[in-house]
Amino acid sequence: MASEKTTIAVGETNIDRAASAGMSTFTVQQPVLDGAFDNAGDIQGNLAPGSITDDRQPEFHGQGTPGDTIVIQDNGTEIGKARVGASGLWSFTPSTDMGEGLHAITLIARDASGNESAPSAPFNFEIDVTPPDASQLAITGVLDTVGGITGNITSGAATDDARPLISGTSSGVPGHTVIVRVRDASGERELGRAVIGEHGNWTLQVDAPLASGQNMLRVYEVDVAGNETALTAPYRVTVNTEKPAAPVIESVFDDVGTPHMLLPGEVTDDARPTLSGTAPAKHTVQLYDGATYLGETVADARGNWSFTPTVALPEGPHNITATATDKIGNVSEPSGPFPLTTDYTAPAASDAVLSDDVGPVQGPIAHGSVTDDSTPTYAGNAEPNTTVVIYDHGKEIGRTQTNGAGDWTFTPTVPLTIGQHIRINSGDFERLDGGLGIDTLVMDGKSMHIDLSALGMKVQGFEKFDLGAGGNTLALSASDVLAGGVRDMVTADGKVQMLVNGANGDVDLLGGSDGWTQGGNTTVGDVTYSVYTNLAGTAELLVEDKVHVTIM
Structure with missing residues (x-):
C-alpha cells in the first residue's frame, strides 16, 4: 500500500504524520561527530580523522537534537550511548578500554519515540599502545667542534665543548621523536628533541650549554601515538671549559757563531734559535711568531719544555709567543712576547783609512807604503751599531763598535810586527x-x-x-x-x-x-x-x- 502523508494542525504547531500500515513515524535528524579527544600520555589533544592515539578511552563529542539519544558504534558494534543536552551538544567516553588497532566510529540518533536516524559517516582512527622497538636505540657519539682538540668524545671522556652535537641510532620509524635527557649536578632535565631520519639515524645540536662537570645523557623514543620506550643506558661526558695557565718563555738560545742566551729585543744571526720555558705539566705548547704558527712541543712531567723551529725564521723583527693546550683542547691565553730580530745579511766591508801619528811624516798611510808607526789608527764607516773586527794576516787583532752614524776607530794595543x-x-x-x-x-x-x-x-x-x-x-x-x-x-x-x-x-x-x-x-x-x-x-x-x- 502506498504511504499517505497528512498534516495535522494543533494550535500553531504543524505536525507531519505519515500513515502506513496503520503506524505513524517521524524523520530524526542525523547526529554530528565533531571529533575525539586524547587524554592519555605525553601527546594529548584533539584527534583528527585518520590519526593514531595511545588513548584507549578517548572522549567523543558532537551535536544533535536536544533530548535525542546518540548510539555510538565502533566497527558496527554499539559501545555506548549519550544524551543530547539542551544546548544540542553531547559527549561520550568509553567505560572500558578499546582494543588496539583500527576503529571506525559511527553514530545513530534516536528520538523519544524510538525513531532512528541514518548512521553518520565513519570517524576513522587507530589505537596504538605498543612502545617502539628500542633494541637499537642508543647514543653513538658526542662530537666536539670547539678548541684545539676536536672529534668524537667517547663515553666517560672529557670535552671543552659545552654545546656538542649528539648523534645516535634507532630501529624506530622515520618521523618518531627521540628525547634527550641530561642529569648534572643541578638535577635532571630535557636537553632537546630530535626526529629520526632515514635508516634510523638522528642528531641533536645542543642549544642550552651543558653544565661544567659530569653530564649523564640518556634518550627515549616516542612514536606518533605518544608511546614511549624506556630510557637508554647512560652516556657520560665531563665538561671542562677552564683555560690552563699561560706558558712562560724563559730563554732563547743562539747557537750560531758565539753561543749565548739572547736578551729580549736582541739581534741574532741564528735562524732557528732554541726557545725554552715552563707550562702546565703534560700540556701541549704551541709557538707563534705573531699570528704565524711555528710548531709545538709537549711540557714534561715537571712542566719544562724546549722548542727549535724546523723552518728558518725570515730575516727581520719577530714577536714570539706561546700557548698551552690541555688534553681536551682548552687553550690558555698567550704568554708574554719575546721580541727578537734576525739578521743574516753580512754588513758591507768597511771603507777605512790607516793613519800614522808618529815621527816627522804623519797622516794617512797609502796602500803598500812604509810607516814607522807600529800602532797606527784605523778609522772608517760601516753599518751603524755593528762590530768591526780588525785582522792582521788573518789573525784578529781587535774589535770596535760603530756608532749610530756607522763611524768607528781602532788603535792596536799590541804593536804591529815590523815589516811589509x-x-x-x-x-x-x-x-x-x-x-x-x-x-x-x-x-x-x-x-x-x-x-x-x-x-x-x-x-x-x-x-x-x-x-x-x-x-x-x-x-x-x-x-x-x-x-x-x-x-x-x-x-x-x-x-x-x-x-x-x-x-x-x-x-x-x-x-x-x-x-x-x-x-x-x-x-x-x-x-x-x-x-x-x-x-x-x-x-x-x-x-x-x-x-x-x-x-x-
Whole structure:
C-alpha cells in the first residue's frame, strides 16, 4: 500500500504524520561527530580523522537534537550511548578500554519515540599502545667542534665543548621523536628533541650549554601515538671549559757563531734559535711568531719544555709567543712576547783609512807604503751599531763598535810586527820582493799555488807567509828556508826560521837533498804552531795548526 502523508494542525504547531500500515513515524535528524579527544600520555589533544592515539578511552563529542539519544558504534558494534543536552551538544567516553588497532566510529540518533536516524559517516582512527622497538636505540657519539682538540668524545671522556652535537641510532620509524635527557649536578632535565631520519639515524645540536662537570645523557623514543620506550643506558661526558695557565718563555738560545742566551729585543744571526720555558705539566705548547704558527712541543712531567723551529725564521723583527693546550683542547691565553730580530745579511766591508801619528811624516798611510808607526789608527764607516773586527794576516787583532752614524776607530794595543805586508790574489806576477825587515806575503786569492823552489828569484825577501782562507798551497824546501829565513826569528834555538799562518790551506815540504822531520808544537802570540826541522838541523819551519802539512 502506498504511504499517505497528512498534516495535522494543533494550535500553531504543524505536525507531519505519515500513515502506513496503520503506524505513524517521524524523520530524526542525523547526529554530528565533531571529533575525539586524547587524554592519555605525553601527546594529548584533539584527534583528527585518520590519526593514531595511545588513548584507549578517548572522549567523543558532537551535536544533535536536544533530548535525542546518540548510539555510538565502533566497527558496527554499539559501545555506548549519550544524551543530547539542551544546548544540542553531547559527549561520550568509553567505560572500558578499546582494543588496539583500527576503529571506525559511527553514530545513530534516536528520538523519544524510538525513531532512528541514518548512521553518520565513519570517524576513522587507530589505537596504538605498543612502545617502539628500542633494541637499537642508543647514543653513538658526542662530537666536539670547539678548541684545539676536536672529534668524537667517547663515553666517560672529557670535552671543552659545552654545546656538542649528539648523534645516535634507532630501529624506530622515520618521523618518531627521540628525547634527550641530561642529569648534572643541578638535577635532571630535557636537553632537546630530535626526529629520526632515514635508516634510523638522528642528531641533536645542543642549544642550552651543558653544565661544567659530569653530564649523564640518556634518550627515549616516542612514536606518533605518544608511546614511549624506556630510557637508554647512560652516556657520560665531563665538561671542562677552564683555560690552563699561560706558558712562560724563559730563554732563547743562539747557537750560531758565539753561543749565548739572547736578551729580549736582541739581534741574532741564528735562524732557528732554541726557545725554552715552563707550562702546565703534560700540556701541549704551541709557538707563534705573531699570528704565524711555528710548531709545538709537549711540557714534561715537571712542566719544562724546549722548542727549535724546523723552518728558518725570515730575516727581520719577530714577536714570539706561546700557548698551552690541555688534553681536551682548552687553550690558555698567550704568554708574554719575546721580541727578537734576525739578521743574516753580512754588513758591507768597511771603507777605512790607516793613519800614522808618529815621527816627522804623519797622516794617512797609502796602500803598500812604509810607516814607522807600529800602532797606527784605523778609522772608517760601516753599518751603524755593528762590530768591526780588525785582522792582521788573518789573525784578529781587535774589535770596535760603530756608532749610530756607522763611524768607528781602532788603535792596536799590541804593536804591529815590523815589516811589509804584501797581498796577492793570483799567481800572475813578474816578481815579488819583500826587501829588508821581517816581511809577510799574504795570499788573498782562492786555490793559489806558490812554489818557492820553482819560482826562485821571482819571490824573495819574505820571512812569513799567510795562506789566508781560500784553500791556498805553499810549497818550499829546506834550501828555501835557509835562503829566505831569519836565524832565531821566532825562538832562540840557533836555526834559520820561517813562519806560515792561515785559516786553512796546505804546505808541501819538498825533500830534495835535505828532508824534513816533524817535531813538537810551540805557541807564539797565542797561536799554536807545528815545528818542522830539516835533517841537517839547520832550518826550521813553524806552521799554524789550522794548516795541513804534507812531507813530500
